[in-house]
Amino acid sequence: MGAIKTIGLLTSGGDAPGMNAAIRAVTRAAIYNDLRVKAIYRGFKGLITGEIVEFKTQNVSNIIQQGGTILKTARCEEFKTVEGRRQAYETLVKEEIDALVVIGGDGTLTGARIFASEFDYPIVGLPGTIDNDIFGTDATIGYDTALNTILDAVDKIRDTASSHERLFFIEVMGRDAGFLALNGALASGAEAAIIPEIATEVDQLEEVIKKGFRKSKNSSIVLVAESEKTGGAMHYADRVKKEYPEYDVRVVILGHVQRGGSPTAFDRILASRLGEAAIESLIDGQRNILLGIDNDKVVAIPFSKAIKNDKPVDPELLKVLKILSI
Ligand code: ATP
Numbered sequence: 001m002g003a004i005k006t007i008g009l010l011t012s013g014g015d016a017p018g019m020n021a022a023i024r025a026v027t028r029a030a031i032y033n034d035l036r037v038k039a040i041y042r043g044f045k046g047l048i049t050g051e052i053v054e055f056k057t058q059n060v061s062n063i064i065q066q067g068g069t070i071l072k073t074a075r076c077e078e079f080k081t082v083e084g085r086r087q088a089y090e091t092l093v094k095e096e097i098d099a100l101v102v103i104g105g106d107g108t109l110t111g112a113r114i115f116a117s118e119f120d121y122p123i124v125g126l127p128g129t130i131d132n133d134i135f136g137t138d139a140t141i142g143y144d145t146a147l148n149t150i151l152d153a154v155d156k157i158r159d160t161a162s163s164h165e166r167l168f169f170i171e172v173m174g175r176d177a178g179f180l181a182l183n184g185a186l187a188s189g190a191e192a193a194i195i196p197e198i199a200t201e202v203d204q205l206e207e208v209i210k211k212g213f214r215k216s217k218n219s220s221i222v223l224v225a226e227s228e229k230t231g232g233a234m235h236y237a238d239r240v241k242k243e244y245p246e247y248d249v250r251v252v253i254l255g256h257v258q259r260g261g262s263p264t265a266f267d268r269i270l271a272s273r274l275g276e277a278a279i280e281s282l283i284d285g286q287r288n289i290l291l292g293i294d295n296d297k298v299v300a301i302p303f304s305k306a307i308k309n310d311k312p313v314d315p316e317l318l319k320v321l322k323i324l325s326i
Helices: 019-032 043-049 082-094 106-119 143-164 179-188 202-214 232-243 255-259 265-283 303-308 315-324
Strands: 006-011 036-040 052-055 099-104 123-127 167-172 192-194 220-225 249-253 289-294 297-302
Touching (some): 006 043, 019 099, 036 043, 043 082, 043 106, 082 106, 099 106, 099 265, 106 123, 123 265, 143 179, 143 220, 143 249, 143 255, 143 265, 179 192, 192 315, 220 232, 232 249, 289 303, 297 303
Parallel strands (some): 006 036, 006 099, 167 220, 167 249
Antiparallel strands (some): 036 052
16 A cells, blocks of 8 residues: 555544534645545445545635534445445545545444455544444544533423423433433433433332422433433333322423534534544554544544444443432
């Protein structure tokens, strides 16, 4: 493999606020280092179909503050097949793209890892997902913004919950990870968090609910991570309604509102640092790594390690939540 002259850049999987800041950083750092940048639209799908545009510095002007991704994103089943990945490789050869920067979640990084080893192709991954479920990095791009969106919503719901003396189950995103629910609960002063990592029985909730109603606010808020493992907010609300009919129970599913919005300063800075580091890493000859943040330092984690390991939630946080909700 000769020196890298042109890099390709794509976003894939669920969109996350801060992806645009990362696109800007990768593009500008590449051009600063005399590399060409080819932007690939719609993730791995665009790599297969060749939806590619060369980017100059002005293509990424005025996007650092925008949520979503200007490159669009897509789920692409074809990329999970050998034939789909072969077509993607042919596009890269045709476009003379020497290395890729991919921004996305766990699935995206898994696809990138398979592709990189199949074709011996240099790829650097950046963790872009609101779920924060990627091993080896303290935070993922988009997580902080989503967490703040949740806080804003919970604060508002609390006003009506306490006026009507109600119990609210608020469902937040997170798929198989409880970071948004647990930290969202801690930061909003909720009574409890139900997360996929730890089983919660309905009777365990009674103590928590009573605690909320004992307070002067006379309301209770429980954050539930959307997951097959938890069954979601509806599942708990139905059970509580049946077993404790004295409570006035309501459900709010925050849904896609958590994905949108202007990224926080934290996410913009994280995305800018990781985007710039991606180009430096490729120039240094590094490949097949995920870049993350550990104790405020940019770190490189081999794809194999980042994908294989689950990122655990800190059980201390559950303890803190329990103590503070008395
Ligand atoms: P988020 O966690 O925010 O939803 P993600 O990157 O995990 O983001 P996925 O839908 O899981 O989102 O994956 C995005 C894309 O990555 C898939 O549509 C597919 O193209 C590719 N991908 C996922 N898993 C694999 C795999 N095992 N092999 C090849 N490609 C994969």
